[in-house]
Amino acid sequence: SQTIHQWPATLVQPVGSPLSLECTVEGTSNPNLYWYRQAAGRGLQLLFYSVGIGQISSEVPQNLSASRPQDRQFILSSKKLLLSDSGFYLCAWSGGQNQPQHFGDGTRLSIL
Amino acid sequence: AQTVTQSQPEMSVQEAETVTLSCTYDTSESDYYLFWYKQPPSRQMILVIRQEAYKQQNATENRFSVNFQKAAKSFSLKISDSQLGDAAMYFCAYRSAVKNYQLIWGAGTKLIIKP
Numbered sequence: 311s312q313t314i315h316q317w318p319a320t321l322v323q324p325v326g327s328p329l330s331l332e333c334t335v336e337g338t339s340n341p342n343l344y345w346y347r348q349a350a351g352r353g354l355q356l357l358f359y360s361v362g363i364g365q366i367s368s369e370v371p372q373n374l375s376a377s378r379p380q381d382r383q384f385i386l387s388s389k390k391l392l393l394s395d396s397g398f399y400l401c402a403w404s405g406g407q408n409q410p411q412h413f414g415d416g417t418r419l420s421i422l
Numbered sequence: 423a424q425t426v427t428q429s430q431p432e433m434s435v436q437e438a439e440t441v442t443l444s445c446t447y448d449t450s451e452s453d454y455y456l457f458w459y460k461q462p463p464s465r466q467m468i469l470v471i472r473q474e475a476y477k478q479q480n481a482t483e484n485r486f487s488v489n490f491q492k493a494a495k496s497f498s499l500k501i502s503d504s505q506l507g508d509a510a511m512y513f514c515a516y517r518s519a520v521k522n523y524q525l526i527w528g529a530g531t532k533l534i535i536k537p
């Protein structure tokens with residue numbers, strides 16, 4: 311069966327520091343991959359999605375970037391974190407065009 | 423652009439009773455998918471049920487069922503025999519069959535189960 315791993319679960323970083331959140335999927339090949347951010351008590355905002363290695367699409371301009379160095383690895387990064395980057399970040403995958411998205415456990419990012 | 427509206431910020435139900443969560447959406451597309459996701463306090467986002475717009479039959483998953491009214495653009499979730507473990511935020515989401523990478527999310531409904 312397919313599984314998705316996202317880490318770390320929580321992260322506290324100072325303003326201006328770099329960021330790297332990692333997400334990996336097991337048990338499937340060539341998944342669609344997604345990074346979301348969730349504000350408190352709100353639905354999810356799509357940040358990036360990827361349909362293949364090296365293929366990244368951004369939905370909103372921001373201080374963050376994403377990369378997909380391997381088929382089942384999706385990384386969310388920042389060179390310099392801002393206070394406004396605080397939030398709950400979720401990685402997700404889907405198996406194809408008509409398949410639902412399945413989510414990781416999320417990362418709670420706090421910027422000090 | 424498509425939008426999803428959940429008009430109930432919070433709902434409560436007695437354990438073992440039935441509760442219905444509302445969701446409406448706006449789209450000009452004819453082919454799309456609708457989902458209900460559950461997010462318990464652990465924050466994991468869990469797929470509860472999905473509905474294909476081309477299917478007239480309402481989706482059912484054990485105690486969870488939907489009332490899909492395509493003309494009214496309504497997609498409500500019914501939870502029967504509510505259990506304490508059902509307590510969570512419930513999100514309704516829309517996905518276009520064309521722009522199929524993107525989920526459009528409602529603001530969520532917090533479901534409280536009273537023992």
